[in-house]
Amino acid sequence: MGSETLGSQTLESRDRPEVEDLAGNQGRQEPLGVPESPELDASEPPPPMPEVPHFSSELGQEERVALKRVLMAMLFASTEPLSASRLSEAAGISVAPIKELLQELREDSLKPEAVFELKKHGDGWRLYTKEEFYPYLVRLRSLKKVERLTPAALETLAIIAYRQPVIRAEIEAIRGVKVGPMLRALLDRKLVSIVGRAPVPGAPFQYGTTKTFLERFGLQSLEELPSLAEFQQGRI
Structure with a gap:
C-alpha cells in the first residue's frame, strides 16, 4: 500500500475495494480520456541552462538575504533532499557560504512564525510542514x-x-x-x-x-x- 508524506507525518493511501477483474483483458475497451505523455526525442539537445544573477565571493548583507531567498525557493520546489554542493552548483557560488546560510535558515525555521521546518537528512536538506498544520493538510487532501x-x-x-x-x-x-x-x-x-x-x-x-x-x-x-x-x- 502506497503512502504520501505531508510534513513530517505520513498518510497511507486509501485501500481500493475489491473489484472483479476490471482490467478486462479481452474484448474492446474504452479509454478513460487521459492522454498519454508525448515521448521525448532523444536526438534533440537539452535546452540551455538559464542565466542566473552572479553572487560575489564576499557576500554583502543584501546578497546574503537574496541568496537565502534563492535557497528557500529551491528547497521548496524540490521533492527530495538537496545537498549543499548541489545547491552551490545551482546558485553558482562556492559551498562554504551555502552551508552557512543553510544553518541560518534552519534556525529561522524553528521560530514560531515559520510554517516550514528545515531538516537535514544525511548530506541533504529538506523543508517539512510543521506538525501543527498536519490536521489541515489531511482535510485538504480529502477535498x-x-x-x-x-x-x-x-x-x-x-x-x-x-x-x-x-x-x-x-x-x-x-x-x-x-x-x-x-x-x-x-x-x-x-x-x-x-x-x-x-x-x-x-x-x-x-x-x-x-x-x-x-x-x-x-x-x-x-x-x-x-x-x-x-x-x-x-x-x-
Missing part, C-alpha cells in the same frame, strides 16, 4: 477535485443509477462494450460502490450509486432522478 467524467463513464453511471443493483454483465450487455475501466473510474471517484452479490452462478458483484453521487448531482434521493419519459420527450 479532492472532481474530475470531469468521459461520455462513456457517464453512460455507465446512468445505467447503474437507473438499473441498480446491477452486475457488470448487465451493463456490458446494454452498452455492448467492456466496462471494466469505466467501473474502476467510478469506484475511484466514490460515485458507485459494490452493494452486494447477485444470486446467480458465480455470485458476481452488484453495483449501485453512493451518497457522493447524490451530492455531486444535487439530488436528495434516487427518486429525484429524471424519468426515462422525460428524456424521451426532450424535457432534459
